[in-house]
Amino acid sequence: MGGVDGDAGSGGEAYSRGRIDKRQAIVRAAFDVFARDGYAQASVDAIAAAAGVAKPTIYNHFGAKENLFRVVMADVGRRATAATLEVLGAFPAEPDDLRAELTQLGRRLTTCFADPVSTSLRRLLHAEIVRFPDLLDEVRAGAATPVIDALAGPLARLATAGHLQLSDPIRASNQFIALIGDELPALTALGTRPAPPEQIDAVVTAGVDTFLRAFGTADNSPALGDPDPHAATTSHPT
Amino acid sequence: MGGVDGDAGSGGEAYSRGRIDKRQAIVRAAFDVFARDGYAQASVDAIAAAAGVAKPTIYNHFGAKENLFRVVMADVGRRATAATLEVLGAFPAEPDDLRAELTQLGRRLTTCFADPVSTSLRRLLHAEIVRFPDLLDEVRAGAATPVIDALAGPLARLATAGHLQLSDPIRASNQFIALIGDELPALTALGTRPAPPEQIDAVVTAGVDTFLRAFGTADNSPALGDPDPHAATTSHPT
Amino acid sequence: MGGVDGDAGSGGEAYSRGRIDKRQAIVRAAFDVFARDGYAQASVDAIAAAAGVAKPTIYNHFGAKENLFRVVMADVGRRATAATLEVLGAFPAEPDDLRAELTQLGRRLTTCFADPVSTSLRRLLHAEIVRFPDLLDEVRAGAATPVIDALAGPLARLATAGHLQLSDPIRASNQFIALIGDELPALTALGTRPAPPEQIDAVVTAGVDTFLRAFGTADNSPALGDPDPHAATTSHPT
Amino acid sequence: MGGVDGDAGSGGEAYSRGRIDKRQAIVRAAFDVFARDGYAQASVDAIAAAAGVAKPTIYNHFGAKENLFRVVMADVGRRATAATLEVLGAFPAEPDDLRAELTQLGRRLTTCFADPVSTSLRRLLHAEIVRFPDLLDEVRAGAATPVIDALAGPLARLATAGHLQLSDPIRASNQFIALIGDELPALTALGTRPAPPEQIDAVVTAGVDTFLRAFGTADNSPALGDPDPHAATTSHPT
DNA sequence: GATGAATGAGTATTCATTCAT
DNA sequence: TATGAATGAATACTCATTCAT
Known part of the structure; x- marks a missing residue:
């Protein structure tokens, strides 16, 4: 059991x-x-x-139960962050095909975000933040901030190398995450149901496309029109 | 007593x-x-x-307590949706200054999303979705889907009118919401703390800017460079 | 049960x-x-x-349990006091035979003191006074003080009437109680075992005798020698 | 920890x-x-x-805990008895001033009785006698009986020497203890609060006076009237 | 319809005691 | 011998729910 x-x-x-x-x-x-x-x-x-x-x-x-809960949350937070950081660490410094690399990164990140560990952590945080207001900071200290930063680094490098046109890498990092991940809760019923991979793929592809439309340069193969115009795969936020 | x-x-x-x-x-x-x-x-x-x-x-x-909970959640869901739809209904059919109108829309939407009713609903949904798997659909039926749709309509009209260049209004609607709202939970500690309005404004401004970079046309005043390059206001997701 | x-x-x-x-x-x-x-x-x-x-x-x-305990103790204290006061109230204002009346009073008082209600109260007070320091005052306010006073009154009257020779009735009241009752805990194993009535009688008789030796006047029939010189019935304090 | x-x-x-x-x-x-x-x-x-x-x-x-408790109680009983016997052993065989000697004895005894060790023992005995009915005998065997006897000896000698007029030294011993000590629990809140020494002194003085009124002979300086007629110092039993 | 009173089932926590080391 | 770790049994207290009024 x-x-x-x-x-x-x-x-x-x-x-x-x-x-x-x-x-x-x-x-x-x-x-x-x-x-x-x-x-x-x-x-x-x-x-x-x-x-x-x-x-x-x-x-x-x-x-006490409360203590156990805190330890568990910190532990899970650490695990979830580690997994995400590993994915980000695998992002190549000088990508051949930026669109392809960003898409793969997006897919991997969504996999992390949809992982049971990650979604359970999310749910528990939402559920208990009123009772344990400090829990968020404890978990986030080792969870969210480093993730954004770890993505902002490569983005800044890409900007410097002329592959992206952006002035605030941190914000761009947040926006990339938002574009590929914001629909996840809706698609997975807050992480309680597996989402059809092709739906997630569509969101990621569209997110990367929008990201490159906004920040890309000439050397990113322009996605003519919308890459995957299936409105059916669209979801809704929560 | x-x-x-x-x-x-x-x-x-x-x-x-x-x-x-x-x-x-x-x-x-x-x-x-x-x-x-x-x-x-x-x-x-x-x-x-x-x-x-x-x-x-x-x-x-x-x-029974469970029934009461369902009634309460449905009621709150309805209230939250109504507020959001009202905001969306105020979006002008033919805006003079698209950037300004989108920014105002974004501000109003973030205000809705950060409202105690909305954030409490969010937290409760996350907290109880495992116990009440059907709750999400019940609430969302009257909550999230209509919101995306209600935004997709104007966007589609703007595209038809040549003010935006997009082929999937539903997806663009989702992305707009993501760009302006994804950082809210982090900024407001999942809705338990008021966020400094200027931070929210910065996110909204940047989100609108990215949205217009991606989907705007020549008639949108080009935001030369980043409009609000204050990295300090950036936050991190949860 | x-x-x-x-x-x-x-x-x-x-x-x-x-x-x-x-x-x-x-x-x-x-x-x-x-x-x-x-x-x-x-x-x-x-x-x-x-x-x-x-x-x-x-x-x-x-x-809470503690509250119940307090209520119980107050209730029992009241009951025990009432019983004792009733005994004292029956003491005649103008006794024919003072020795006999005092002896009967002593017997009745010892019966009160040896009563399960009284002894249990005593034990509980001793047991819990460290945990509930205020309990003593609560119980005693309605318990011990009135008893001493209720005996001091008649003693003072007897002194005024010339049947006793004493100047501090309160003290004499205490001493009377001490003389007839101090051995009770030892004789009854702190109230857990019934004491042979003749042993109690012997203590009471001896106590009254000593009391009259100290405070009596000529009109108290002199107890020639000790009235009941059986050392065997003597007990020991705790 | x-x-x-x-x-x-x-x-x-x-x-x-x-x-x-x-x-x-x-x-x-x-x-x-x-x-x-x-x-x-x-x-x-x-x-x-x-x-x-x-x-x-x-x-x-x-x-087992119970064994430890028994050992502790026996040990403490022994210590308390030893202290009391030491005081009694210091009572002079042929006192110059009987009233003074008895008063000093009374003071020393009340000091013993009010000692934390003694009062704690008392409280624990009361608290646990129902659970451990044999405990009383175990502790008393080495505690109370010898004390009464140790006082009865000198009293008998004083009677023989004509300084006291009593026929049952054991009973007189009990009564002396009662007269000087019976108010102690009330004065000290069952041993949890230090009593004002002058109050204890008053009780002892009055107790000795009553004792001598009852059992003294001509050679005890007659205490004319009550020696310390301060009703204020009087206390009440428990 | 509204309520004061009662309850069966369950919860976090503690404790005396034992085992393996 | 002394101890860190583990446990079965018990305890105060709470809660959702019902019944008689």
């Missing part, structure tokens, strides 16, 4: 391994339960059961 | 008036409490107290 | 009777359980079971 | 010394915690922390 992959069975090498394993098991199980039930409805009993530990073990490790 | 008698003594205009008043009072109070505490943590006791009615009265009207 | 006499079955006359009955039942049952288990170990579950009500009913009436 | 290592590094005088030290440390700490929180509410965790040992160490030494 519950339980993520968990490399628990790796054999008991060190003494303290059990401790760490249990702590990790609790954090993973807690995320699953929190994501499913929300903070308030997630019972510590359910978390303990999912983690395969006794309830007091959770209290020994985390002291 | 518990159960004020409310406006019982207000004299009997119509017999059924008190009934309707109480129902409305409950729905309004319930929204406040749900917005503050979330669905699970919102106690029917608290709602009854806030509405100035006895607990069983709530059950007489709505049967 | 448990449950004091409880005139519950007196038939449902008034509407609100059930409410009062339940409240009383809870208070009585709570006293039994508190007396048996102490404050901390007395579970609200046990009290509810003993009172024949559901647990939340207790919380509806008293809010 | 949790488990200091204590004075572990103090160098090994005797091997078993640390053991004994730890045992003693546990007993002392346990008394403090029991006195503060009561038996049921005193957590073994708190005791371990106060003693500077790990929780299992307590179980290694005492097996």
